[in-house]
Amino acid sequence: MKKIEAIIRKSQFSEVKKALHDVGVNFFSYWDVTALGNERIGKVYRGISFSTADIQRRYLSIVVNDDFEQITIDTLIKSAGTGEVGDGKIFVYDVNETYRIRTGEKGGETLR
Incomplete structure (x- = not known):
């Protein structure tokens, strides 16, 4: 089993959620988080200056059986990606038991 953690743009969350459900990933947890990005310039929007150093993102925690690992990763990349800096990151960990x-009950069946 694998734990997949993803940090994505909040604006992409609806698309990501739908795409994950479409491939059969029906349970995951998520949180709103503030991240510190690589871009450190100030921007002006409608006359208001703001820093782009602190960015609002959504953090997803997904546990899947090994056979769903690559499908889940590919789905996240396709649905969360915009091609712009700041699309996010994906981290993958081994899960010993659930x-x-x-x-x-224990084992992979608990994920269904």
Whole structure:
């Protein structure tokens, strides 16, 4: 099993959520986060100056069986990508075991 963490643009979240559901990833957690990006210039929008150093993003935590790892990654890249700086990052970790609290069941079946 794999844990896939992704930091994406908030504006892409609806598209990412739909794309993940379309490929069969029906459960994941997400949080609104503030990230520190590489771009450190100030911008002016409608006469108001603001810093682009702190950027609002959405953090997704997804656990999938090994056979869904690449499908999930490809879906995230395709649906979250805009081709611009700041599209985000994906991190992949091994998961040793999962348990369903309600039944005590363990293993990959708990993800379905």
